[in-house]
Amino acid sequence: MSRLNWGMIGGGEGSQIGPAHRLGAGLDGEFTFAAGALDHRADEGRAYGQRLGLAADRAYGGWREMLEGESARPDRVDLVTVATPNATHFEITKAFLTAGFHVLCEKPMTMTVEEGEEIVRIARDTGQICAVNYGYTGYSLVRHMRAMVARGDLGRIRLVVAEFAHGHHADAADADNPRVRWRYDPAQAGVSAQFADCGIHAMHMASFVTGQEVERLSADTVSCIDSRVLEDDAMVNFRMSEGTVGRLWTSSVAIGRQHGLTLQVFGEKGGLRWAQEQPNQLYHMPLGQRLQVIERGEAGLSPEADRTTRVTIGHAEGMPLAFANIYKDLAEAIRARKEGRAMDPAADLYPRAEDGLRSMAAVFAVATSGKAEGAWTDARPPMFR
Numbered sequence: 001m002s003r004l005n006w007g008m009i010g011g012g013e014g015s016q017i018g019p020a021h022r023l024g025a026g027l028d029g030e031f032t033f034a035a036g037a038l039d040h041r042a043d044e045g046r047a048y049g050q051r052l053g054l055a056a057d058r059a060y061g062g063w064r065e066m067l068e069g070e071s072a073r074p075d076r077v078d079l080v081t082v083a084t085p086n087a088t089h090f091e092i093t094k095a096f097l098t099a100g101f102h103v104l105c106e107k108p109m110t111m112t113v114e115e116g117e118e119i120v121r122i123a124r125d126t127g128q129i130c131a132v133n134y135g136y137t138g139y140s141l142v143r144h145m146r147a148m149v150a151r152g153d154l155g156r157i158r159l160v161v162a163e164f165a166h167g168h169h170a171d172a173a174d175a176d177n178p179r180v181r182w183r184y185d186p187a188q189a190g191v192s193a194q195f196a197d198c199g200i201h202a203m204h205m206a207s208f209v210t211g212q213e214v215e216r217l218s219a220d221t222v223s224c225i226d227s228r229v230l231e232d233d234a235m236v237n238f239r240m241s242e243g244t245v246g247r248l249w250t251s252s253v254a255i256g257r258q259h260g261l262t263l264q265v266f267g268e269k270g271g272l273r274w275a276q277e278q279p280n281q282l283y284h285m286p287l288g289q290r291l292q293v294i295e296r297g298e299a300g301l302s303p304e305a306d307r308t309t310r311v312t313i314g315h316a317e318g319m320p321l322a323f324a325n326i327y328k329d330l331a332e333a334i335r336a337r338k339e340g341r342a343m344d345p346a347a348d349l350y351p352r353a354e355d356g357l358r359s360m361a362a363v364f365a366v367a368t369s370g371k372a373e374g375a376w377t378d379a380r381p382p383m384f385r
């Protein structure tokens with residue numbers, strides 16, 4: 001079975017998310033890192049690509065050059081990851097899908113709902129895979145939560161409580177730092193800052209685990225630091241497609257919190273709690289019984305959890321391995337297509353363009369509701385209403 005070729009746009013030297021993608025894509029020996037346009041500066045991108053082992057003619061100076069170069073090769077990349085700043089995702093993803101490449105796009109997939117709908121249509125029309133990197137859904141125990149909910153361990157799900165609250169933009173003295181300021185400036189960040197950056201991860205995870213879509217929401221958005229136009233804190237109430245009630249808190253001024261993504265699910269027969277900073281334990285509270293701690297890698301978990309665990313129980317697995325599970329799903333999806341067979345259902349869990357679009361609709365609904373004193377607002381994209 002030959003390896004698949006993988007390419008990356010963005011993720012240059014010193015970038016935040018580039019290394020996690022390279023670790024994730026490289027873990028299982030499915031993908032060879034074959035091409036890249038890694039930096040907005042052509043020479044730096046070419047040089048860094050070669051230092052990472054790319055051949056000189058595939059360490060490109062820009063994404064258009066990469067599109068042209070790869071399109072002309074018989075061994076063109078099988079998958080392209082787009083890990084550039086948000087405002088460029090739409091144009092790059094659209095161009096590669098249209099040219100017949102499978103794409104894994106970083107979140108948020110687009111800047112507008114209309115762009116999101118266009119990406120969904122292009123992915124459907126071309127038949128290319130368009131995945132979106134809600135990478136935290138790759139964690140083994142997040143997959144297990146989903147499986148437990150789907151098989152009815154908790155009964156009907158009454159309530160889901162999601163948080164993604166950190167404190168890394170809490171220093172008012174740092175608010176003018178250009179690396180922070182652009183995030184709260186509508187001209188550069190769009191209609192939302194903290195919800196679009198972090199809240200959508202938490203909301204997507206609530207949907208992923210419950211198997212339900214968010215239908216409507218009410219948001220309280222605030223800028224705790226006065227000089228900011230966009231929100232640095234939001235509390236969002238929502239309702240899901242099968243009646244589950246959702247509560248979501250996201251913040252960037254929660255001093256002392258590091259990452260802060262957590263999910264709690266409460267059903268008729270029990271509750272679950274999982275936190276990204278301790279991803280190897282899942283807390284299960286069955287009704288009327290004692291708290292149980294489920295360990296990643298233990299015997300008797302779901303096939304979805306077994307498939308996504310790599311090291312034995314008691315050894316910590318972390319975020320790059322969660323990303324690796326998205327890449328593992330994608331490798332299986334690409335191979336199934338090449339071989340003309342159905343894919344392993346336990347692998348068919350990678351987030352799709354449709355999920356990226358739903359997030360964009362939620363971002364706009366949060367911005368609209370926040371400006372209207374929390375008025376309940378339809379959170380579905382027009383094409384799914």
Ligand code: NAI
Pocket residue numbers: 009010011012013014015016017018037038039040041062063083084085086088106107108133134135136
């Ligand atoms: P960053 O600013 O640290 O790095 C961006 C990289 O992209 C740099 O190397 C830059 O030179 C390169 N770049 C910029 N424009 C380019 C272009 N036109 N062509 C090629 N390269 C270009 O940004 P960061 O934090 O790594 O974020 C990148 C994306 O990943 C964002 O969309 C962000 O929302 C997302 N992200 C996702 C996370 C997740 O958990 N899924 C976590 C962190 C970021």
